[in-house]
Amino acid sequence: MNRRTFLQGLSLVSGSSLLPLLTHCADSQAPLDDAGGAVRFAHGVASGDPLQDRVILWTRVTPEIDAPVRVRYRVATDPAMTDVHIDAQVLTDASRDYTVKVDPAGLAPGTTYYYQFVSGGARSAVGRTRTLPSGPVERLRLVSLSCARFNSGFYNVYRAVAGRADLDAVLHLGDYIYENGSAGDLGRAHDPPHELFTLADYRRRYAQYRSDLDLQE
Structure with missing residues (x-):
């Protein structure tokens, strides 16, 4: 049993999610800066727990007002964020300290990706991450x-x-x-x-x- 399966199992036993699901929106045509108010990305970005087809991405937004915030995240194969493979949106709020943690799937194994979060006209730093390889490596x-x-x-x-x-x-x-x-x-x-x-x-x-x-x- 891997760590993700273990945590998911615990959430079922306890009746509450240890990794709360965020609301995904499929509208990739919405403006990048379409959010509920001005925010800052004061705490950077992070990634971790990679699998062959996905990796967890994290950030935290600091909003000017205490209200739910819509955050868009993009995953690309280049640091300029032009070759975009994933473009989706999530909601975060004060109950999770305005943090965002997503687990985008459908990535290629053993590949370096770049990612960025956007909200309220603000853009986070561009992060670099990598999926696990498939099969033997040199x-x-x-x-x-x-x-x-x-x-x-x-x-x-x-x-x-x-x-x-x-x-x-x-x-x-x-x-x-x-x-x-x-x-x-x-x-x-x-x-x-x-x-x-x-x-x-x-x-x-x-x-x-x-x-x-x-x-x-």
Whole structure:
């Protein structure tokens, strides 16, 4: 049983979805900036958990008003986003902290793709991702990261990793965020300043970590 099947099974047992489904819209002809208000993409984009025909894509929008936001996402084979293979829309709102997590299917195995989110006239950075290969491969090159503590270090290594085009995947081995409230020695005090206990605490801490530009890279 893979991780996705396990999480889906748990959601059926508990009666509530651990990975809430978003509302997909098939209207790919709608204007790119047709959304319910101005937003910002202040926390970058991310991808992960690749399969041979799909990969999970993530972002977070920051709206000016507290209302549901329509977000469009596109997947292409070029960084200029001209050879588009997927063009769809989803809704997000405050209940999911205005995050977007989609799992677009129908991709080719062992292929590099580029993706971008658009909403309210704002465009996210263009992300790069890759699907799993099908069958044997001649080589596999991975990089591992761990123990990244915002209030006592910087993320220049992340930027260096992002600059390499010869990596197949990045594995983060743990401590992606830290839960303590210590101030540290670099003038990068944790937000919130206390130890994390509530969902709101964790959302604030994740948002702080994701605000770092090197980490976004």
